[in-house]
Amino acid sequence: MTTGSSNVIDDPSKTPDGTPTPSATLGGEQKRSIEQIMLLIFIVVPFLAVLAAVPLAWGWGVSWLDIGLLVFMYFLGCHGITIGFHRYFTHGSFKAKRPxxxxxAIAGSMAVEGPLVRWVADHRKHHKFSDADGDPHSPWRFGETLPALMKGLWWAHIAWMFDEEQTSQEKYAPDLIKDPALRAISRQFVYWTILSLALPPLVGGLVTMSWWGAFTAFLWGSLVRVALLHHVTWSINSICHAVGKRPFKSRDRSGNVWWLAILSCGESWHNLHHADPTSARHxxxxxxxxxxxxxxxWFEMLGWAYDVRWPSRSRIDSRRNTGEDGSRRGKATAEAA
Structure with missing residues (x-):
């Protein structure tokens, strides 16, 4: 099976052409206490906002504007992660024009899931050691008994992010570190986070011309949206490596979880992704x-993306699982969309 990245190098002090790597991006290889505190805040506060939003919505504390802002900002960040951080920057599923x-890179940063370079480095390491020793977030880390799996699911979903030892960015993402623009965007993660959280209340306040409109837009379009997107993304690490159908051959336990497909923008078809990591379609x-x-x-049709790695029928069939799952489920299509 392909590990999903040809950009991992053995010498973390040098780029593929042999030159020294530029200075580290935001977030080095040791997660400092201040980073852990901020991470905890960005996990707890949006979750508390969800709890507060439920009774507020019951009392008509939500408008169509709030819902619109939530949906727009959610799918902007979600596709920034799935198309940008994941399929493009991590796996090179297509090539993109500079704009x-x-x-x-910016859209993915606005998902508030961490700096670009760190995100990519973590995910490339995940594919190299998927569900084995060295995987940053495998739910099978502690064993296969039910108590061990419960502990592992918690680790894969949230706890792994508090581990002080971080993935080497120089080793796993040297191509991104070499790019000055991408390095700058990664370093400016805090500013993209502020922008992501500030846009909904700004729009809500201007449209309604009220502080209440700004507040409810911030609650739904910023905090609730971030909480929902975070947990959907984390579910790919946890749920999709613990359950789901496995119609394709992979060296790990990645599975397809259909009920997450829309909210994850297609990422929960995780079994095919691990069977063929560079495929542009999951x-x-x-x-x-x-x-x-x-x-x-659409990006390809507009000329913005090219050399897209669409899966052909023969490529899909070659990865069919005829092992423990036995039958070939469904009919694959060679169409890209």
Whole structure:
């Protein structure tokens, strides 16, 4: 199986062409206490906002503007992660013109899931050691008994992010570190976070011309949106490596979880992704919705993306699992979207 990245090098002090790597990006290889505190805040506060939003919504504390801002900001950040951070920057599923490259880096940063370079380094390491020793967030880390799996799911979903030892960015993402623009965007993660959280209340306040409109827009379009997107993304690490159908051959326990497909923008068709990491489309079976692949197709049609690695029928069939799952489920399609 392909590990999903040809950009990992053995010498973390040098780039692929042999030159020394530039200075580290935001967030080095040791997570400092201040970073752990901020991480805790960004996990707890949005979650508390969700709890507060439920009774508020019951009392008509939500408007169509709030819902619109939540949906727009959610899918902007979600596709920034799935298309940008994941399929493009991590796996090279397609090539992008410079404006699209920068836009994807910014959109992904606005998902508030960490700096670009760190995110990519972590994910490339995950693919190298998927569900084995060295995987940063495998739910099978503590064993296969039910108590061990429960502990592992908590680790894979949230706890792993508090581990002080971080993935070497110089080793796993040297190509991104070499790019001055991407390095700058990664370093400016705090500013993209502020922008991401400030846009909904700014729009809400201006449209309603009221502080209440700004507050409810911040609650729904910023905090609730961030909480929802975080837990959906983390569920790919935890749930999709513990349960789900496995119609394709992979060396790990990645599975397809259909009920996460829309909210994850196609990422929960995780079994095919681990069977063929560089594929631009993850939902290759009939009826498997993959909005990220649809956007990549549009980018290709507009000339913004090229050399897209669409899965052919023969490539899909070659990865079919005829082992423990036995039958070949469904009918794959060679269409990219």
């Amino acid at each position: 699209l490259r920068i836009a994807l 939902g290759v079976m009939r009826g498997q919705l993959d909005s990220s692949a649809r956007f990549i197709r």
